[in-house]
Amino acid sequence: MALYGIHPIVPTPFDDAGRIDVESIQRLARFLVERSVHGVAVLGVMGEAHKLSETEQQQVIAGFRSALPETIELVVGVRAGGTDPAVLAARTAAQLGATALLVGPPTIQSDDAIFTYYRRIGEAVELPLIVHDYPASTGILMTAPLLARMYREIDNVHYVKLEDPPTGPKIAKLQDLAGIDFGVFGALGGALAFEELDRGAVGIMTGFAYPEWLLDIYHRYQSGDVDGAARVFYDVLPLIRFEFQPGLGVSLRKHILVRRGVIATPRVRHPGMEADPATLRHLDRILEHLRGRGYAV
Numbered sequence: 001m002a003l004y005g006i007h008p009i010v011p012t013p014f015d016d017a018g019r020i021d022v023e024s025i026q027r028l029a030r031f032l033v034e035r036s037v038h039g040v041a042v043l044g045v046m047g048e049a050h051k052l053s054e055t056e057q058q059q060v061i062a063g064f065r066s067a068l069p070e071t072i073e074l075v076v077g078v079r080a081g082g083t084d085p086a087v088l089a090a091r092t093a094a095q096l097g098a099t100a101l102l103v104g105p106p107t108i109q110s111d112d113a114i115f116t117y118y119r120r121i122g123e124a125v126e127l128p129l130i131v132h133d134y135p136a137s138t139g140i141l142m143t144a145p146l147l148a149r150m151y152r153e154i155d156n157v158h159y160v161k162l163e164d165p166p167t168g169p170k171i172a173k174l175q176d177l178a179g180i181d182f183g184v185f186g187a188l189g190g191a192l193a194f195e196e197l198d199r200g201a202v203g204i205m206t207g208f209a210y211p212e213w214l215l216d217i218y219h220r221y222q223s224g225d226v227d228g229a230a231r232v233f234y235d236v237l238p239l240i241r242f243e244f245q246p247g248l249g250v251s252l253r254k255h256i257l258v259r260r261g262v263i264a265t266p267r268v269r270h271p272g273m274e275a276d277p278a279t280l281r282h283l284d285r286i287l288e289h290l291r292g293r294g295y296a297v
Helices: 022-034 054-067 083-095 111-124 144-153 167-178 193-199 211-222 226-243 249-259 277-292
Strands: 039-042 073-078 100-103 129-133 157-162 183-186
Touching (some): 054 073, 083 111, 167 183, 167 193
Parallel strands (some): 073 100, 129 157
């Protein structure tokens, strides 16, 4: 199985009482299928996985898998402070229908420990592993040589979701060390999506609330319309920038999805930040600008 293209990292919808909103999960799945995404990624940073119980995490995985056609890949986020619970979470995700795992590193800054953690997860499941390289979130630095070693020596480490800026030079370094078959997914809200595709990324895996625009950029680039891809990217970059604000990104994306009729509430679980009225006014200004440029918002 080869992963490529646009894989939105989706939020976990909650109802007004703070419970998992299964109906919103189903609408969100249909919304993404209608836009012809290549895959869907759940329980990432955007999915507030660290604020969910194990039972709730399983409910989210099962909810999306049941609502998605078999042709749509389901990438499930896995991370734990210890190797044993990470292995258990990986096995559970596989049993619930995951087709790939987005695996964050353990909470220890040791190359040997990190390598063993990924090796043991790889031995426990037969799914492709996507290494989540996001030190701003995980607090763990993974060097290009370590990532290349994992690709060479762990059979099902096939991809990296690269969120360690500057991403362009690190993509180049990985290509030098591991070859072009080590698939890189761009992320960071899509803030460098065009440049990452131009460096050889196989796709973008991020939580941007207008996945159809990332799909437009991707398809234009892949078809050879590089200038067209750049033009769309430069047009929508103000919203990408605004959405990706640390602390507020989940709330902003949920507000947009509520406005688009996809999920019922913009609720974020405590202690997550909620967008205040001034922030939402600034969001409105950007959307109005994009509307004036001919984009459907």
